[in-house]
Amino acid sequence: MAPKRLGLFSLIIVLIAIFSGPTRGLEKSDYKQITLVPNEMGEVMVLEYHLIGRPESDWRRTPENFRRDLEELYQNGYYPINLRDLVGPELDIPKGKTPVVLTFDDSSIGQFRLIPEGNGWKIDPESAVGIMIEFSKKHKDFPARGTFFVLPAIKPGLRLFGQEEYIKTKLEFLQENGFEIGNHTYYHQNLGKAEPEEVRRQLAFAQKEIQRYLPNYKMTSLSLPFGVWPKQKELAYNGAYEGYSYDHNAIVLVGFGPAPSPYSRKFQPLAIPRIQAGDTPWGPGAHIKRYQKKPELRFVSDGYPKTVSVPVKEKEDFQPRKGLRPRLIKMP
């Protein structure tokens, strides 16, 4: 289900990371002291997770490491939101915090497992949803949010988080508890190899299948399988098949790097880059260290959803948006 190994581009990034210094820099006690100046033109990280389980590998994060990722984000002033919020009309983030989006592809069981208990069930505390919820209970200023790009029509036992008997329960739980469910096609079709009609069928039938469980749910975010576009790109944006329609206003790619601020002219909501989870020189931890050294690069909220804090020297890059007022600031 995972894309092929990253090629030449990743090698270049590794070299940049190696020559730009060590990736393990400041101690926790140092970065707690940093007071960040609001800058809503800075970068945002959209993280990309696949399997959650053991052992750790290229496309698998262990529960321990996932918990450590949350801890590191929390300690460094990040604040989880769903992908749909990143492209929403406005961003509502507490002052001084940096939004971060956690995304999960392929709806495997390690992301969300339920364990029968008495007449009911409990959430496996070692699954991603269990870990996020437990963490947010401990830290009230770090909500449990994330976007799950699900596969509704791969084999039973694998599709929609693996436990057939709990599919409806899990999807309802995600919806009711503030998580987002996103489109990842009907069964992980490489859209670059599909005819236009098949592209529309894959995207519309994914929507149809989710609505069997959540009748009014509209998926507005899409993760392209293998990061591959259909030959006619616009088919990924919106369309219909046999009376079922889809309309995406956020599309994520596989890799590679932070996203520009959603208020920047450079931001493309229909082609948002992601950062693959893992302890690599191009992973989230490396970027967190980079932002410790250069905090002026990261998005920092001013706490006012209707106001966008724009550094003077970036005012040309601000993309005006109805209902939002820019506020020019001088960076130190």
Ligand SMILES: [Zn+2]
């Ligand atoms: Zn996938």
